[in-house]
Amino acid sequence: MTYKTLFLDIDGTILRPDHTYASSTKEAIEQVQEQGMLVFICTGRPLHEVKELGEELGVEGYIGYNGAYAIYEDNILVDEPINQNTFEQFLAVAKKNNHEIVCYTSDKNYFTSLMNPVMKNFSEVFQLKNNRILTQDVHSHILSLSLINVPPEQAKEYEAVNNDFYLSEVxxxxxxxxxxxxRKRVNKGEAVKKVLQHIGVEPEQAIAFGDGMNDKEMLQVVGEGFAMGNSNPDLFSYAKHRTTSVDDSGIYNGLKKLNLVE
Known part of the structure; x- marks a missing residue:
């Protein structure tokens, strides 16, 4: 099989817990690119926060916001904001239960609170810099969102808002x-399919690596889906392969299994 495209999640896949990546990860990317493969970042993070990482790694394209936005060669291939009415229903549930929300548009991160210690910690962990307080004028531009400080027993209240959504624990x-x-119809897997269609690559010629349940659709639509060794255990059943952890050169070792790196 000639593989043509590689899709990589960021947190827990490219990046280790200390926000660094292994030299073997960059080496692996360079080796497959030398063979003509296109490499895409495919993340839940907002793209305006990951461009520096992408430039360091020399990737060719980006899928962000858990599949709500995708770009390749300055062409926007996916741009799917959340329905405003649905978003405001999520907001109402959060307000009722004293939960917090981080929302992402194409250029900023909007927080329901900037002072809450839980929100400050979230911002630090995910290195979010372009932060603002949420205002109503951006409600129709939200591409994705994260629910913060939600006890598991209260999570079902959000799933009851709309059957087209599910929650993926971070x-x-x-x-x-x-x-x-x-969103069941807007996710990493659906975005990957649109990217592959645009660049004329068959799904069997694509490879993907991920570690979270927000990666399950992505791993299912490609020919070679790898779950990292540090993955959510529920993810393994959705992946064709299991590689080593992000702390143990998981991307490199997975690509080596396919004889794509030395």
Missing amino acids: IVNGISNCYDVI
Whole structure:
């Protein structure tokens, strides 16, 4: 099989808990690019916060906001804001239960609170810099959102808002009771399919690496889906392969399994 495209999640896949990446990760990316493969970052993070990392790694394209926005060669391939009415229903549930929300647009991060210690910690862990307080004028521009400080027994209230959404727990050191809100029709997998269609690559010629439940659709739509060794255990059933952890050169070792790196 000739592989043509590689999709990489960031947190827990490219980046280790200390926000660094292994030299083997960069080496692996360079080696597959020398073979003509296109490399895409595919993350839940907002893209305006990951461009520096992408430039360091020399990636060719980006999928962000858990699949709500994708760009390649200055062409916007996906741009799917959340329905404003639905977003405001999530906001009402959060307000009722004293939860917090971080919302992401194409150029900023909007917080329901900037002073709450839980929110400050979230911002530090995910290195969010372009932060503002949430205002109503951006309600129609929200591409994705994270629910903060939500006890597991209260998470179902959000799932009851709309059947087109599900919650994906964020499992990162220093973060607890936090969920990404994922749309069943707008997610990493759907974005990957649109990117592949645009560049004329068959799904069997694509590879993806991830570690969270927000990666499950992505791992299912490509020919070679790898779950990192540090993945949410529920993810393994959605992946064709299991590689080593992010602390143990998981991307490099997975690509080596396919004889793509030396």
